[in-house]
Amino acid sequence: MRLLVIPLINLLVLLRVLLGLPFRLLGARSRPAYVRFRLAGNPPYRERPRRSRLPLGLGGQSRPEPATVTSLEGFRKALEVLAKDEKVKGILLVMEDLEVPPAKREVLVKLLEGFRAAGKRVVAWAVSVDNLGYQVMCAADEVLLSPAGRLELVGFAAEATTLGEGLGRLGIKAHFFRRGAYKTAPELFTHARVSDIERQTVESFLDERYVDLVDSVARGRRRTPEEVRAWIDSGPYSAKRAMAGGLIDGMCDEADLPARIGAKEDEEEGLEPMPMYLARLPWPPVRWRPLRPRPRLGVVPVSGMIVPGKGAAGRMAGSETVVKALRSAARNRSVKAVVLYVASPGGSAVASELMLEAVQRVAKKKPVIAFVDQVAASGGYMAALGAKEIWATPHAVVGSIGVFGGKFETSELMEKLGVHRTLITRGEVAGIYSSSRGFTERERALMEAEMEETYQAFLEHVAKARGRTTEEIHALGEGRVYSGTRALGVGLVDKLGGFEEACRHAMGLAKVPAEQRFDLQMYGGPDRGFSLLKLLLGGASAGTYAFCPTAWSLLGFKAGERFE
Missing domain, CATH: 3.90.226.10 (2-enoyl-CoA Hydratase; Chain A, domain 1)
Structure with a gap:
């Protein structure tokens, strides 16, 4: 059945392409020299499959505006098409509240660098941009901000929280056991202050991300690491200060962008998104249905x-x-x-x-x-x-x-609220899960044994999967x-x-x-x-x-x- 249906579908696709050819030929000469893309939020790696309601990495459910990058894979394919078109000089990348993890930021940077390596120009513009967005913008030939914009280049910060003292004031006691000095999870509820181990752990990640920020900005803006560190320590910036310091290449209102980058004056808003560009391409990319289903x-x-x-x-x-x-x-x-x-x-x-x-x-x-x-x-x-x-x-x-x-004991809180509970048990450890009291010595010993058993099982799982001994994994473990x-x-x-x-x-x-x-x-x-x-x-x-x-x-x- 598929061998009959798929050729028919491809034939209909071909007819559609041929019927639209005269209109595309009419607009081919006026196709834009620059194509506009909007990079916002957290675009997925790939487009969401049509058959699934689940996000494949995922954006929202509402239909985005035509210029929006809806997937990293789609952006890559679009840049490949544009890179082969001699009439296309480059792209304008409009940044709006980008929230991608570092992994996707690296993908975006590589895509832009590859596009530039093909002899095309990348202009990045934003109203307001933070560390992450600025790292992506630094992969462009030209970095622009709105005159009213800001550059929030300030480095990285992470807030570690402890609730121990606050819970105590409410009358809640946290009784927890752990295996591993670096397993700081229960400290969230038991400690009054952040421990040195938790602080050191967070600092190690901040150090890596700070070095990465300095390196990427230094490479993109052709500055020394020392200059970039000085930039970071002097942030945040107004657009005017950013331009005076050399962090950006210019200031420009969105309406003036076409004139700034040399786009055609008769284009609507001066710049067109990828769908409009494809509508003026004589032979746009066509997705043919394969005769055999893809793996x-x-x-x-x-x-x-x-x-x-x-x-x-x-x-x-x-x-x-x-x-x-x-x-x-x-x-x-x-x-x-x-x-x-x-x-x-x-x-x-x-x-x-x-x-x-x-x-x-x-x-x-x-x-x-x-x-x-x-x-x-x-x-x-x-x-x-x-x-x-x-x-x-x-x-x-x-x-x-x-x-x-472990568990939380709420006896003091209940007493403050005037709530009185009497725990009646049959069995020495029947009340082990009760929040009316803490652990007895027997219950503590049982909980400690369970933590040790679970931790040893975890070590064994890791050792078996990684081809190591439990002793070697323990040295890497403990949280x-x-x-x-x-x-x-x-x-x-x-x-x-x-x-x-x-x-x-x-x-x-x-x-x-x-x-x-x-x-x-x-x-x-x-x-x-x-x-x-x-x-x-x-x-x-x-x-x-x-x-x-x-x-x-x-x-x-x-x-x-x-x-x-």
């Missing part, structure tokens, strides 16, 4: 805090949802390989281990690559261990091999957190690379030729929001968790839990 790569996201069940209301990766998604990907014969996209700081130790087992089962049937561009820490890293290889980007947060557990670059150095990940590279590698392991195109198919997906406090207070109060608050504080999780 598929399954993508299963583990996004947000890991919890048992379906995840429900919250940006949570429910073990039930992820396990079902993995099973579906394994059953689908057209799916040749699977990429486990991990963007999680961890969560429930039990749920994380269920995910690990499911990944291992799929990996016995087809290649599975775990990819991390933001965070795979603690339980998130545990889930990734079942893959054949773990790929990470240089600034991803990886590791935090350790566990903690220590690594960047992707450092994780590669100590052997916790296999390769550094981007999303497209990881996908192509996974298909290569499945014996799919490197030149053959493939489609992505999403399975499962993220839910809506999350609460660490809700996780720890809900269900069994004395649970066991594998969670990394350092990743939480570094990424802020504005969009960090979604497959983006």
